[in-house]
Amino acid sequence: MSSSSQLTVALRIRPMNDVEKQRKSNFQCVYPLDGQRVLLVDPEKFENNILRQNRQHERQFTFDAAFGPQSEQEEVHNATTAPLVDFVVAGYNATVFAYGPTGSGKTYTMVGSDKKPGLMMLLTKSLYDKINPHEFTVYLSYLEIYNEVIKDLLNPNAGVLDLLEDERGNVQVPGLSRVKAPNTNRILQILHEGNSRRTQEPTAANKTSSRSHALLQVTLYKNSVQHGKLFLIDLAGSERASQTKNKGQRLKEGAAINRSLLALGNVINALSTGNKGRYVNYRDSKLTRLLKDSLGGNSKTCMIAHVTPSSSNYDETYNTLVYANRAKNITTRITQNRPASADQPYEEAMKEVRKEAARKTQMSHAVSSVQLNRDSDKSSSTSVEKEPLRPILKWNTSVNPGGNRMNNNNNDNRKFSSLFNSLKGQYLANTEKQHKLRERLLQANHEACDVEMSRASKMAILAAWEKHNKEDEEKFSDIISRIKIDVTEQETRLSQLHEMRQKIEKAIRKGYDIALSLESRMKALAKDQHQREMIELLVKMADNDAEKMALHSDSALQILRLKKQENSLQKVHKYEQIADKLISGELDDAERDKLQQEYRIIKNQLNYHLIPLRQDSPIVSWNSQLLTNNGSKLRNALDLSTMLTRLYTINQRLINTGYVQRNLIHHKKYRRHGKDHSKAIMNVTAKIRPR
Incomplete structure (x- = not known):
């Protein structure tokens, strides 16, 4: 059974850093008004520009949750991502991804520090609190997309990985390692191991800038059968070369990051229109292909947008708020996962049999002839003619040679x-x-x-x-x-x-x-x-x-x-x-x-x-x-x-x-x-x- 679900969008404002505080021209341009609304102030409001005096200098945005500079990791987790754990335990897929410009605090929210762990650790810990370790098993996979190249963060010897789709359109990464995590200590160890291999380089805008998109996949198995999935994604931040002062390899990295984020922005724009006949191009980048289910498919998704409060980054903050506001209109269709071998309900089986009988009457004749060969009595033949569905059901479950041959043909x-x-x-x-x-x-x-x-x-x-x-x-x-x-x-x-x-x-x-x-x-x-x-x-x-x-x-x-x-x-x-x-x-x-x-x-x-x-x-x-x-x-x-x-x-x-x-x-x-x-x-x- 499936149901529609709106994308959950939250906003987090990081505190101003020391460099921003030292600039006299800087001031805080975005303020949380309450738990959901934020106010954005245009710096031109204070410049006394006659040509722009009638321009709107203040804008309000409303999200599912809004967090100010003093918010804590636990507060963000409890208000936004904690409910997703119940979805995963119930057999659904869930996704959390951090979005925003470079230096806005995305990696801090997702990864955190030793003293203040991020959502990756908090969510997996909450998952263990909800499950029975004797019934459920947790596996972790960790990858990064660096310059449109997929790398396994848990197996550095794996080389470059491919991104493929199966016949159902599900995106797969063949060769991606999967590590069993029996407890939270093992999860912490895996996260430290993967994060240490992430590509990070300092820039003028961010001393610990992530140069790649990172995706942590938590797969929950129930009695050795895949039950639910949780995707935790730390996106690299969009950046301007004039601010980062990047050259050479850093400049190429920034261009690759911006291209993939532009593709993500185009997908968000297309999905937010609400037009059922729309075409959504997921193939512009590997990031959007990986996020295909999270944004427009079978997943309960939470997007946490991040902005910097400094007025010097007003344009980046405004663009992030606009994209996050559009993302609120995205609707996903979540369906509970079930094993491929699960049988259909009896009513569905009967419905399917009736359709098959109406469409191919010769099948009932073939089954009737088999029944006639087994019993030469005329009354038996009459019962078959009066109740054509019964022999068809018997054909589905019998072991006679004719039935097996037809069943095998369908299987073939x-x-x-x-x-x-x-x-x-x-x-x-x-x-x-x-x-x-x-x-x-x-x-x-x-x-x-x-x-x-x-x-x-x-x-x-x-x-x-x-x-x-x-x-x-x-x-x-x-x-x-x-x-x-x-x-x-x-x-x-x-x-x-x-x-x-x-x-x-x-x-x-x-x-x-x-x-x-x-x-x-x-x-x-x-x-x-x-x-x-x-x-x-x-x-x-x-x-x-x-x-x-x-x-x-x-x-x-x-x-x-x-x-x-x-x-x-x-x-x-x-x-x-x-x-x-x-x-x-x-x-x-x-x-x-x-x-x-x-x-x-x-x-x-x-x-x-x-x-x-x-x-x-x-x-x-x-x-x-x-x-x-x-x-x-x-x-x-x-x-x-x-x-x-x-x-x-x-x-x-x-x-x-x-x-x-x-x-x-x-x-x-x-x-x-x-x-x-x-x-x-x-x-x-x-x-x-x-x-």
Whole structure:
């Protein structure tokens, strides 16, 4: 039996920290009015801005619970999450997740400290207080999503985990470890072990910033059968690069966090509209796929939004309150879990039998004939005709050969259907994995092309120096040494990229073989035209994705070369301007010497910059699988590469012949392969001036 349940939304305001208190311009902009309402004050209210004097500067928000800066962990637990324990013990699923910007106290609420444990510890402790340890068993799993990669926090040797869906649409993480927790002490130990492996790095906005989303799964088993689940989720906080001062890896982490939280925000917006025919895109990130049941499926869910009271974070606080207010409108359909082997009630069985009898009358005839063979008496035959349902019930429970054969056929059909759906899910998962591998291959090829071009320029500089400037070795020793170090590092990186490409190629070929195997198995199991058409559609989608990635890969490499060429053409214009001034002759000696020096510098720069573009060897995409199977469909991309190579050759001849004026072609014109590339080539005009 199922019932509707509104999402429970609570708000928690953390205290102002020392840094915020030291700023004189800061003040508390959000206040709890009572146990449910909060007041948000816009800092512009006190700026006396005439243009915004009619703007609404105060807003009230109402939630299921609101907690001020002085609230305690036990208070939050008792008011929001404690009732969820009864749901889990009764055989339902429940979810608690913390939402809010970075540094707002989410990890403190969920994990807490040794003296003040968070909801993860308090909820599991309450769960043990409600159950009989001889009847129930508790298992824990702990994972994190870091840069869209799933990792097992309880088993660091597990590697990267996949996210798959079974034939019923339930999200599964194969290979995720499951640890038995017989008591609260073991739970505390498991939580400490998992939290110590979480990815945390300091930023300017938060000294203990969580760089990943963490999900603790508590599974309750009753008499060795799964009974209920409790999900406890600590989300990473949204952040602004201008506030966190992040660079490099931290900046990439922040971008991944913001993308997943944006996907979560889009899901909340879609679910809060209340439109039954809406489309909710859960597949934009792994976070939303994991939260699919929690937000729109079979779970009693509590969202605890967190905000900072400081006026300097007003925008983040306002956005969090708006999303939390929308989340109140989300409705889930909770259903009590039951074992897969549980029998249907008698009334449902009778109802199903009547439907089957009305739909397939031949079944009753077959059963009647079996009954006639067992008893040749006419009265028995008459009773069968008067009461057709009785022999059908007997067919379901009898052990006669005819009944067993029909029952076995139905079981076989169900097994075939389940196996077919399982293979279909494996094929889709393999297609998604192949797509990600091709993306990695594209990135590796792009970086290898860039590094190789830079290395070629530096090698040319070293060759020219060794040929002409050997006597000035001491004068340029630092520069030459630095160039040699750069070349060595680039060669090392190229070697690493080559190995990486080989591994990715091998994985792509293996995935291709797996796809062929799954395709053949699905075709063997296909029972009707609908399933055969589905197989063709899946294969066609995978092929189209492969072709698109191949074209994108080749296009990206050509765009990189075009960018290099644009830079070189700009130097050609500068080279031409200086040459014109030198030829004009209207210069004094000082200006002429200065221009000649600049002329020589630009000439050398231009020469070394064009060296990589003059190389005859093409940039190979290394996607051997695609080029082998779809070579004919890549002809346009290869023709473009040939035309661009001709363009480079023509440009270099013009440069060597005289002064050149060109109309630069932006690389975006080459992104669409459907255009007439000959027009793009004709746009490059040259006017040659004789010396």
